[in-house]
Amino acid sequence: MNQFLKAILILVIIATTGCYYDNEEKLYSEISTSCDLTNVTFAATVKPILQASCYACHSNANATSSGDGIKLENYTDVQNLAKNGKLMGTVNHSKGYPAMPKGGGKLSDCEINQLQKWIDNGTPNN
Numbered sequence: 001m002n003q004f005l006k007a008i009l010i011l012v013i014i015a016t017t018g019c020y021y022d023n024e025e026k027l028y029s030e031i032s033t034s035c036d037l038t039n040v041t042f043a044a045t046v047k048p049i050l051q052a053s054c055y056a057c058h059s060n061a062n063a064t065s066s067g068d069g070i071k072l073e074n075y076t077d078v079q080n081l082a083k084n085g086k087l088m089g090t091v092n093h094s095k096g097y098p099a100m101p102k103g104g105g106k107l108s109d110c111e112i113n114q115l116q117k118w119i120d121n122g123t124p125n126n
């Protein structure tokens with residue numbers, strides 16, 4: 001075998017065996033779908049969930065016209081609904097509560113668990 005063919009052979013071997021391609025989606029899917037229950041706060045966790053799924057009807061501005069007067073924007077309003085069981089009753093679609101978000105899909109398990117975690121932590125205003 002001449003030098004040229006040897007060189008090609010070596011290159012082929014390197015090209016087919018030398019590299020290992022990580023599949024980013026496979027490697028990180030577990031991380032990106034995991035639910036963060038350790039850093040749950042009112043400002044950074046609870047409010048964004050309510051904002052995305054509930055403020056169309058329960059913001060301070062929309063509550064009277066669309067949300068039956070129920071407000072989910074200020075901390076004390078959310079805290080009261082957490083303490084009387086209505087917040088979790090509605091998002092869990094529990095018996096005896098109107099299912100929320102009204103007319104929309106149920107919150108994700110992660111979002112529901114994060115709301116529950118905030119309540120378990122004592123509904124801190126953080």
Ligand code: HEC
Pocket residue numbers: 050053054055056057058066067068070072081086087090091097098099100101102103104107
């Ligand atoms: C499309 C409008 C709409 C959206 C979106 C919506 N709600 Fe409501 N919500 C209502 C209305 C209207 C009522 C009054 C009860 C009824 O008509 O079912 C209500 C009632 C409630 C109540 C009071 C229940 C009770 O037993 O008195 C709570 C708590 C509540 N909603 C929480 C939420 C939460 C949390 C979200 C978001 C995850 C949400 N809602 C999204 C319209 C909405």
